[in-house]
Amino acid sequence: MESLWPSIEPLLDGVSKPARYIGGEQGATVPIHRDGLVAWLLVYPDTYEIGLPNQGLQILYELLNEREDALAERSYAPWVDMESAMRRAGIPLFSVENHFSAATFDVLAFNLSAELVYTNVLNLIDLAGVPVRGAQRTAAHPLVLAGGHCTFNPEPLADFVDAFVLGDGEEVVGEINEVLGGWLATERQLRDRAALLEGLASIEGVYVPSLYRVDYDGPVMTGIRPTTPRAPTQVVKRTISDLAQWPYPKRQLVPLTEVVHDRLNVEVFRGCTRGCRFCQAGMITRPVRERPESQVRSMIRAGLERTGYDEVALTSLSTADFSSIEDTVRAVVGGECGDQPVSVSLPSLRVDAFTVATATQIAHARRTGLTFAPEGGTWRMRRVINKLITEEDLYSAVDAAFSNGWRRVKLYFLIGLPTERDEDVLGIAELGRRCVEIGRGHVRGPTVVASVGGFVPKPQTPFQWFGQDTAGELRRKVNLLKDVCRGVRGLSLRWHDPEASVVEGLASRGDRRMGAVIERVWRAGGTFQEWSECFDLSLWEEALAAEGLSLETVAHRDRDADEVFPWDHLSAGLHRDFLWSDWQDALSAVAVEDCRWTPCYDCGACTDAGLEHVVASGVAPAGGSQGTGQDLSVGDRVPVRFVTTAGAR
Amino acid sequence: MADRLRVRFAKVGKIRFTSHRDVARMWERALRRSGLPVARSQGFNPRPLVAFGLALPTGCESRAEYLDVTLASREGPATTQPWGDSYPDLGSLAAALSDFLPEGVDVVALAGLASDAGSLQQEVSSCSWELEVLGVTASELVRRVEHLLDAPSVSVQRERKGRQFDDDLRPSVRSLALIEPPEGVATSGSSSSWLRTELATRPRGVRPRELVEVLGTDLVLARARRTQQWIERDGDRWEPLSVDDFGRTIIAPHAMERAS
Numbered sequence: 001m002e003s004l005w006p007s008i009e010p011l012l013d014g015v016s017k018p019a020r021y022i023g024g025e026q027g028a029t030v031p032i033h034r035d036g037l038v039a040w041l042l043v044y045p046d047t048y049e050i051g052l053p054n055q056g057l058q059i060l061y062e063l064l065n066e067r068e069d070a071l072a073e074r075s076y077a078p079w080v081d082m083e084s085a086m087r088r089a090g091i092p093l094f095s096v097e098n099h100f101s102a103a104t105f106d107v108l109a110f111n112l113s114a115e116l117v118y119t120n121v122l123n124l125i126d127l128a129g130v131p132v133r134g135a136q137r138t139a140a141h142p143l144v145l146a147g148g149h150c151t152f153n154p155e156p157l158a159d160f161v162d163a164f165v166l167g168d169g170e171e172v173v174g175e176i177n178e179v180l181g182g183w184l185a186t187e188r189q190l191r192d193r194a195a196l197l198e199g200l201a202s203i204e205g206v207y208v209p210s211l212y213r214v215d216y217d218g219p220v221m222t223g224i225r226p227t228t229p230r231a232p233t234q235v236v237k238r239t240i241s242d243l244a245q246w247p248y249p250k251r252q253l254v255p256l257t258e259v260v261h262d263r264l265n266v267e268v269f270r271g272c273t274r275g276c277r278f279c280q281a282g283m284i285t286r287p288v289r290e291r292p293e294s295q296v297r298s299m300i301r302a303g304l305e306r307t308g309y310d311e312v313a314l315t316s317l318s319t320a321d322f323s324s325i326e327d328t329v330r331a332v333v334g335g336e337c338g339d340q341p342v343s344v345s346l347p348s349l350r351v352d353a354f355t356v357a358t359a360t361q362i363a364h365a366r367r368t369g370l371t372f373a374p375e376g377g378t379w380r381m382r383r384v385i386n387k388l389i390t391e392e393d394l395y396s397a398v399d400a401a402f403s404n405g406w407r408r409v410k411l412y413f414l415i416g417l418p419t420e421r422d423e424d425v426l427g428i429a430e431l432g433r434r435c436v437e438i439g440r441g442h443v444r445g446p447t448v449v450a451s452v453g454g455f456v457p458k459p460q461t462p463f464q465w466f467g468q469d470t471a472g473e474l475r476r477k478v479n480l481l482k483d484v485c486r487g488v489r490g491l492s493l494r495w496h497d498p499e500a501s502v503v504e505g506l507a508s509r510g511d512r513r514m515g516a517v518i519e520r521v522w523r524a525g526g527t528f529q530e531w532s533e534c535f536d537l538s539l540w541e542e543a544l545a546a547e548g549l550s551l552e553t554v555a556h557r558d559r560d561a562d563e564v565f566p567w568d569h570l571s572a573g574l575h576r577d578f579l580w581s582d583w584q585d586a587l588s589a590v591a592v593e594d595c596r597w598t599p600c601y602d603c604g605a606c607t608d609a610g611l612e613h614v615v616a617s618g619v620a621p622a623g624g625s626q627g628t629g630q631d632l633s634v635g636d637r638v639p640v641r642f643v644t645t646a647g648a649r
Numbered sequence: 650m651a652d653r654l655r656v657r658f659a660k661v662g663k664i665r666f667t668s669h670r671d672v673a674r675m676w677e678r679a680l681r682r683s684g685l686p687v688a689r690s691q692g693f694n695p696r697p698l699v700a701f702g703l704a705l706p707t708g709c710e711s712r713a714e715y716l717d718v719t720l721a722s723r724e725g726p727a728t729t730q731p732w733g734d735s736y737p738d739l740g741s742l743a744a745a746l747s748d749f750l751p752e753g754v755d756v757v758a759l760a761g762l763a764s765d766a767g768s769l770q771q772e773v774s775s776c777s778w779e780l781e782v783l784g785v786t787a788s789e790l791v792r793r794v795e796h797l798l799d800a801p802s803v804s805v806q807r808e809r810k811g812r813q814f815d816d817d818l819r820p821s822v823r824s825l826a827l828i829e830p831p832e833g834v835a836t837s838g839s840s841s842s843w844l845r846t847e848l849a850t851r852p853r854g855v856r857p858r859e860l861v862e863v864l865g866t867d868l869v870l871a872r873a874r875r876t877q878q879w880i881e882r883d884g885d886r887w888e889p890l891s892v893d894d895f896g897r898t899i900i901a902p903h904a905m906e907r908a909s
Contacts, residue, residue, distance in 0.1 A: 005663075010871070013708050018666035024751055254678065256664060256751055257671045308678030308749065340681055341695075 001033055004091055005099040011085045019257035020048035021082065023074075023096035026254035026307065029061075030097045031071035033104075038180045040064050040072040041095055041105040041142070045112070045120040046530070048076040048096075052253060053261040055315065056148065057111050059248040060169050070177045073097040073105070077120050080528065083127065093127040102128035106184060107143045110161070112150035115507035116500065116530035119522040121146070122160055132519065134162050134210060139191040143180065151207070152237075152284050153459035153567040156507050156514035158209035163200045166207060166570060167237030167284075168270070170246050175203050201231040205238035207570060214512050214566075219553055221511045224569050236571045237284070241611050243270060243291045247299055254307045263311035263345065264303040268296055268328070272317035273596045273613065277386045277586050278375070278414060280458035281317055284572040286605035288596055288613040293324035301337040312337075313345045320350035320358065323615045329358055349373075351389045356400035369408035370401045377413060377427025383589040384419050386582075391431070398435045402442035409435060409448050415477045416455040416469035416501070418586060425477045428452065429484040429491070436490040450485070451494045452478065454501030458508050460572045462582035464565065467558035468505045470551075471537075474498035499537040503529065505555040506540065511566035514554070517543040573605035653762040654718045656746070657890040661710045661874075664753035669704035672754070676701075676716060679749035683742070685732050686721040702769030702878065702889070703776065706856055711875035713776075715769050715889050717762060758890045769889060772880045773850055775823055779831055780844040780857050781872040785865065787827060787842045793864045794825050794844070803863050807853075818863060821855045823847035834872075841871060847879075 012018035023030075033039055042061055044051025051057070057074070064072035073095035078086060086092070093102040102108060108128060110121055125132050130141050137144075146157065147165040154164040165172055179199045183191060201208040211231040215222045226233055240246060252264060269290040272282040291299075300312050312332065316322060331337060332344050349355050351372045359370060374389050376382040382389055398409055413428045432450040439446025454474040457463045469477075478495045485493040506514060520543035521529070528534035544550060559565075561580060568576075578601065585592065595601055596613050606612055660672065667675075677697055680687050689695040698719035705711050720732075736742035743756040750756070782790065797803060803819040825846045848855040857873040879886050 012666050013870070018708065019668070019671060022663040022666050024663055024753070026751060256667050256675065258674070262674075305682070308680075308682040310677070310681060341689075 001098070001100050001104055003099045004094050004101060007089060007091055008094065008099060011082065011089060011091070015082045015085060016079060017049075017257065020076065021078065021096065022256070023099070024256055025052070027249075027251040028074075028097060028253060029065045029072075031065060031073065033071065033098075033100070036069065036181075036185075038070045038107065038177050038184060039105045040070060040107045040109055040177075041075055041102050042072055043075045043093075043102075043108055043110050043124055045077050045110055045117040045124055046114075046528075047079055048255075049257070049259040051076045051111070052255050052259045053265065054111055054113065055249065055265060055267060056113075056169060058253055059246070060109070060147075060173050062249050062251060063170060063173055064177065067174065067177065069181050073100070075102060075124075077117075077124060077528070078127075080534070083123075083527075086127070092129045093124055103130055103142060105142050106180060107145055110144070110146040110148075112146050112148035112154075112157075114530060115150055115156075115504050116535075118157060118507055118518050119526050119529055121157065122519060122522040123527045125160065126522075132522075133159050135159070137162070137193070139188075139193045139196075143196070145176070149281060149284065150508075152280070152570060152572055153508065153510075153565075154207065154209065154570075155214075155512045155566040156510045156518055158512045159515040159519075162197060162208065162210070164207045164209070165238070166205050166235060166572070168240045169238070170240050170248075172203060172205050172238045176200065176206065179203065198228065198230040201228075205236065207235040209512075212569065219549075221564055221566060223564055224566065234569050234571055236608075237573060239287075239573070239609050239611060240270075241289070242614065243267070243289045244295055247291075247295055250302075252303060252307060254309070261313065263313050264300070264307055264309040265313045265315050266296060266299045266303065267291065267316060268314045268319060268322045268325075269316045271613075272321070273594050274318060274321070275386045275582075275592050275594065276375070277384075277462045277582060278417065278455060278458075279317075280461050283461045283574060285317070286573060286603065287609075287611050288615065290323060290615050293328055296324070296328055297331055297337055300332060304338040304340075304342060310341065311343045311345060313347055315347055318350060319346045320355045325358065329361060333361060351397050352393045356397050356404065360400070360404040369410055370406050371410040371412065372397060373412035374431065375412065375414050376417065376424065377429075377431060378424045380589050381417060381420065381424040381427065383591045384586050385414070385417055386586070386591050388591055391434075394431065395434065395438060398448075399438050399442075402439040402446055405443075407439075407443050407446060409439070409446070411435065411448065411450050413450060413452050414455040415452050415481075416474050418463060418466045419589070420477075422477075422480060425480055426484060429481055429488070429493075432485065432491045432493075433488050436488060439490065446490055448491050449494060450481075450491065452481065453496045454498045456501050456504045456508055459565065459567045460570075460574060460579075462579050462586055464509070464579065465559040465561075465563065465583055468502065468555045469498075470556055471498040471502045474501060497532060497535065500530070500532070500535050502551060502555055503535075503537065503540050506544075506551065509566070510554050513547065513549060516547045517549060520546060573603075573608055575602070575604040578603040652720050652722065653766070654720065655760055655762045655766075655890050656716050656718065656743075656756055657758040658714050658716070658750075658754055658756050659710075659712045660705065660714055660754050661712070662753040664751060665708055665710045668707045669701070672705075672714075673699070673701060675751060675754060679746055680718065682749040683746055684735055685718070685742075688719040688721040700768055700770070702773055703850060703854065705875060706858070706873075709857065709873040709875060712757070713875050713877050713888065715878065717766075717769060760890055769878075773878045773889065774881045775847050775849045775879045776854075776875050777845065777847045777877040777879070778857055779828070779874045779876055780846065780861065780870060781830075781834075782842050782844060782861060782864075782868050783840060783871050784868040785842075786840075790842050790844075790864070790868075791827055794827065797822070797864060798825060805859055805863060816853065818855055818859065821849040821853075822860065823849055825860075831874075 042057050061072050064070045075095050122132050131137050144162045146161045147169050151164040151166050183196045197208045200206050201211050211226055211228050212224050213227050214224045271285045271288040273288050276282050332342055374394055375387045376385055401409055415425055428450055432448050435448045457466045457468050475498050481493055485491050521539045524539050526536055526539040687697045689697055700717045702715040739759050743759040747755045802817045805816050805818050807814050807816050828843050828845045830843050858870055861868050861870040877888055
């Protein structure tokens with residue numbers, strides 16, 4: 001195999017951020033390719049600076065390179081300038097370690113973290129010199145795999161990806177490698193791709209879409225079922241029961257150039273049981289599995305020493321809920337994990353004063369901004385989405401933040417939520433205004449940023465039945481907010497492109513027919529659709545029209561109780577009747593508690609898999625109504641006992 | 650005892666595509682891993698006190714990059730080196746730092762610096778470069794070089810703060826000549842020529858790419874390598890930290906003298 005570096009190097013003087021393409025990160029493995037090793041190319045279908053920190057990809061990279069029968073390299077989507085330079089020069093997609101051509105690998109394994117990258121997946125398969133449609137590939141082509149959160153409805157990519165992996169990858173990656181290794185050991189002329197795919201389908205958690213037939217009745221999908229007994233009627237996600245057995249990454253990659261999350265990242269738990277109904281990640285990663293505190297500490301200590309980073313992030317879906325959070329933070333700040341100053345970041349703050357106290361303890365540097373996510377503008381709205389933050393929680397958190405020296409508070413909200421009324425939308429501005437007032441009591445010129453995103457209903461959540469707001473309706477709601485926020489000094493409003501939210505909705509809940517739409521958009525040049533400078537709604541509208549599909553049926557239509565979903569044959573462990581009853585509760589603004597500390601609702605995630613929540617401590621973390629005792633009160637008014645008005649004008 | 654260290658390092662190979670800021674981050678991490686007691690700035694966001702010299706354009710190589718590191722004063726008698734027993738001498742400190750840096754970035758010299766030594770940014774007045782150029786024959790390139798050197802002024806268009814400026818490049822080109830390909834360097838083909846040039850850094854630095862552009866838009870700059878930075882005073886000139894032999898760690902006697 002020949003390195004493409006000599007032909008890549010001359011291109012790099014003419015492209016933006018050329019360090020994206022050179023590899024050489026600390027912690028990288030430059031493997032030697034030889035017969036008997038299954039060669040994996042792990043591909044992140046977005047830019048290097050977005051993809052490099054991805055923990056899932058780094059974990060699989062290490063696990064595969066540790067095996068004696070596998071090797072792994074990495075590749076990222078070249079930015080548009082580099083892609084056109086490569087296509088002009090006839091250079092295919094390449095790995096960043098050996099700079100080998102992608103097509104020389106046995107597997108192209110994609111990480112799917114977001115739906116708007118789907119056109120990039122097609123582009124990268126094509127740039128690798130591999131036919132984009134699975135049906136056109138032969139035994140001489142690499143196998144195309146995909147994993148990540150989007151695989152809980154992979155149907156839009158079913159025509160392009162040979163097999164999808166559902167759930168945690170740590171164990172299943174080895175099982176796939178063994179099947180592949182066996183297949184590659186047979187003589188080249190005798191290799192049968194169909195046999196390989198059937199072999200993969202027999203692995204738990206692996207979904208091979210070409211072995212399933214979809215039935216339609218006009219525009220309506222009526223069912224999906226396997227065409228061979230080797231494929232299961234339902235594919236259930238993989239779950240690792242004990243995070244302690246997987247202390248990865250052990251050698252986190254330290255990039256040579258600037259990337260997002262450029263710091264040591266240590267995963268403290270997986271899963272979340274807060275039960276926020278809009279949150280796909282929280283639903284599909286259950287149950288909660290905490291890492292033992294001692295292991296968290298030793299991973300931090302070893303990681304800081306090895307990398308030289310001065311910041312560590314404790315990652316999870318809700319890090320303030322880690323039952324050993326206080327001890328861990330105290331240990332790091334107290335110098336037990338290294339003798340140089342370290343700052344700790346909690347990527348997801350819970351909204352209460354207790355959490356701010358923790359944040360204050362750790363952020364002796366960079367006290368610039370704190371971010372909270374109340375998500376809904378009124379208590380009624382927050383009960384609908386089960387994000388149980390009272391105004392008291394929010395105001396005391398914001399008060400604690402400003403009184404501890406922070407000058408900027410950022411609040412995340414969703415609009416376009418089920419049952420939303422204009423008063424719920426306007427509630428966002430009211431919360432923001434009150435927060436600015438609180439800030440004036442402590443600092444000069446406090447800033448509150450309200451960041452508003454259009455809600456996208458996701459598969460395998462209680463909101464999978466909900467008809468998404470149209471772009472026009474989302475824009476109307478943004479305009480409502482713009483009007484009222486304009487008059488409030490210190491409050492600024494930011495919003496996501498409503499049209500991008502609608503396209504994300506298409507890709508999230510579309511069925512297999514969406515594949516042709518994605519292919520059309522890609523062929524028309526629509527790559528990097530998650531980047532506002534590249535996003536183009538008209539490409540999607542034209543492609544939908546050409547395929548006889550509409551935004552209305554895929555995105556904006558409310559689903560009935562008996563709707564057949566394109567993901568009905570794929571299980572994240574959640575019972576459909578649990579999701580339906582949670583949806584009904586949402587519609588009547590009835591909240592549910594965090595099941596880590598209360599009786600089980602039998603959602604299915606633990607019971608069917610024979611698992612339990614694994615917590616490092618038997619006591620729930622203290623603080624706020626989101627701590628031990630959640631406020632489930634029904635009724636539109638919640639008594640607010642604490643509002644700081646000192647200094648308000 | 651010196652409270653500052655001056656380090657000279659090389660940046661060669663694939664890593665040349667990283668930016669000046671990227672290199673600064675590599676150094677911050679390497680210094681932390683080395684355990685050197687680096688002083689930190691005051692305030693809400695303390696940063697290690699490290700000063701880099703002139704930025705090296707992304708894509709260029711160098712055998713003469715510099716940084717000055719301010720060391721934290723230690724408690725107790727100042728009889729030992731501030732880095733304690735971890736590094737018995739500057740040579741092993743230099744080797745250890747190279748180990749903590751990515752491939753392609755290597756310490757080539759290191760010395761203590763007197764507290765009254767000027768900053769790299771203030772003191773350096775010119776840089777020497779070796780440039781590999783493709784596109785025309787050597788004899789044609791010689792003709793263009795002579796033409797440029799004979800010209801009383803060479804105008805270039807530059808943008809600063811959104812406005813167009815017309816700058817004269819000529820006074821900044823101290824020397825320019827064709828040379829034999831440097832030893833141990835893989836050339837980009839038989840049609841390549843090598844130039845050596847010294848470019849002033851004041852009033853504004855000249856980028857190698859700008860120089861090649863004024864030699865002809867049909868030329869391609871295949872490789873640029875900074876070989877020296879120069880400090881000039883009273884008709885004398887010297888390097889911030891000289892190195893006799895690329896790759897061998899030495900402590901520049903000149904700098905030691907100034908540091909004593």
